[in-house]
Amino acid sequence: MPSAQAAETTPPDPGPAGSFAWKGFNWEKRFWGGAPQYNRLFDSANVSNPDANGHVTLKLTNPTGQAPVAAEFQSTRHGFGYGTYSTIVAKNLSILQKEVVWGCLFTYDPLAEPGYNEIDLCEASAWGGGAAYGESWPVSQGHGYWFDATKPPGQGNNTVNFDVTASPITTHRMVWEPGKLTFETFAGEGFAGTLLKRTVLQGATVPVPAKEQVHFNLWVTGGGGGDPAHVKPESVVVRDFSFVPAAAAPPPAPVSAIKLSATTTKAKGVNTTTLKWSGATGTSVTLWINGVQKTVPNTGAYVNKSKGGAATAYKVCDTAGCSSVLSVVT
Structure with missing residues (x-):
């Protein structure tokens, strides 16, 4: 039966x-x-x-x-x-x-x-x-x-x-x-x-x-x-x-090899931040700028123009995981 x-x-x-x-x-x-x-x-x-x-x-x-x-x-x-x-x-x-x-x-x-x-x-x-x-x-x-x-x-x-x-x-x-x-x-x-x-x-x-x-x-x-x-x-x-x-809990996401760094170039009226990351895989990565999500090509660098005065929080993720949050003052 x-x-x-x-x-x-x-x-x-x-x-x-x-x-x-x-x-x-x-x-x-x-x-x-x-x-x-x-x-x-x-x-x-x-x-x-x-x-x-x-x-x-x-x-x-x-x-x-x-x-x-x-x-x-x-x-x-x-x-x-x-x-x-x-x-x-x-x-x-x-x-x-x-x-x-x-x-x-x-x-x-x-x-x-x-x-x-x-x-x-x-x-x-x-x-x-x-x-x-x-x-x-x-x-x-x-x-x-x-x-x-x-x-x-x-x-x-x-x-x-x-x-x-x-x-x-x-x-x-x-x-x-x-x-x-x-x-x-x-x-x-x-x-x-x-x-x-x-x-x-x-x-x-x-x-x-x-x-x-x-x-x-x-x-x-x-x-x-x-x-x-x-x-x-x-x-x-x-x-x-x-x-x-019950099904076993899914394993934690692997630690990404991404390393995030930023370089800020200051000019009159406009400050330019260039993000660079290593270890990214796939054809694109997901970038968060102050919590706003954006998907960008996997070129290893991203240029963000902003006026100075405030800290900007960046995080980048790929198929292997995410970087830690990087805060940059421009």
Whole structure:
């Protein structure tokens, strides 16, 4: 089955060996307890190995009927950074139980203060339903990130929520750039389906790369007035994951061999400045005179006539680079 996006080819760092290999990376099934599951119960058996189609299934179980057990898996690689993250998910979120949280693809570094470097591409929940507050919350999905995890939701994060649909399959994409995050969620498999939501978040609070890992999890929240102990089994199938790193920054322009010099000849009423440069290449060079651009033939010299009294700033550029600014008083 085609990927949502071409995966990183031979990743330079797939991460140490873990529970299984998938989509070019190594992954670890969570077996240890703790947050965010309200009763702190996780079981590695609730995450399947990739099946014949390359799909990974997360299961939320409740063996006793009153103590649900969560599922999570995470990359063993630390530090993905800027680039494009994509995933395809099989789950009708419109029937997600109100206490259940689908932690669809998110990056997370617990040691990156204060925001923990967490970016959530497609988290979905009704967060307990809101009955404890006399309200009725629908299941919604969110695009967002934490910029200060010491503050409560709505204060320490920047999130845009939107309604879920009954689409049995959704495709999600996130582009992480310096100071900018672009999220997209589509109905169906791939990017040809209906665009359900596009969110662009920008600003100084956008996380910067740290030692984040990629996570997927399925768990139960204890807040909002729901009945977390008695949730029924749920499952989500992750069909695909891909990561394409951002293109490397272009190398700096080469240092030009141009050397700029000027000779000023003073005559009555008119001062003449002759610019000379060495190392120029090509058929022409670009000359700046006090910030005004002019392209002149590559003769190695340029005569500029001006009346005296003010400093004139000159700079010349060719295909190899630019000279430093030369200031001449005529």
